[in-house]
Amino acid sequence: MYRAGDEVNQREWLQELDAVADRLELGSDARSTAQELFLTDLPDEDRxxxxxxxxxxxxAALIAGEQRSQTKVAEAADVSRLSIQGRWKELLESAGLDAPGW
Structure with missing residues (x-):
C-alpha cells in the first residue's frame, strides 16, 4: 500500500506513466490500476x-482487458522488454493478485 503523499512526491513519474498510457491508447481503468501498482511497488532508486x-x-493493461505486448509497452516506456518480463508477475503478486502461469 502507498501513502497519499507518494502521489505528490512522484508527480513527474505519474505524468510519465500517463504519457506511456497515452502512447498505448489505454483506458482509464488500466491507467488507474497502473498508477496503483507503480505506487505500491515504488523503488527507492530513480534508475x-x-x-x-x-x-x-x-x-494493468492485462488486468483491464486491454492487453498490449511487452514489446509495445517497452517501446512506449523506453525500456527493454526484459525489464518488463522480469517484473510484471512480481508486481501482480505484491498487489495480492494471482499471476498467470504462462
Missing amino acids: SKRAVLAASVYA
Missing part, C-alpha cells in the same frame, strides 16, 4: 522507476 513503471502499465 529502477522506469522499469517498474513499464511493468505496471503492462500488468
Whole structure:
C-alpha cells in the first residue's frame, strides 16, 4: 500500500506513466490500476522507476482487458522488454493478485 503523499512526491513519474498510457491508447481503468501498482511497488532508486513503471502499465493493461505486448509497452516506456518480463508477475503478486502461469 502507498501513502497519499507518494502521489505528490512522484508527480513527474505519474505524468510519465500517463504519457506511456497515452502512447498505448489505454483506458482509464488500466491507467488507474497502473498508477496503483507503480505506487505500491515504488523503488527507492530513480534508475529502477522506469522499469517498474513499464511493468505496471503492462500488468494493468492485462488486468483491464486491454492487453498490449511487452514489446509495445517497452517501446512506449523506453525500456527493454526484459525489464518488463522480469517484473510484471512480481508486481501482480505484491498487489495480492494471482499471476498467470504462462
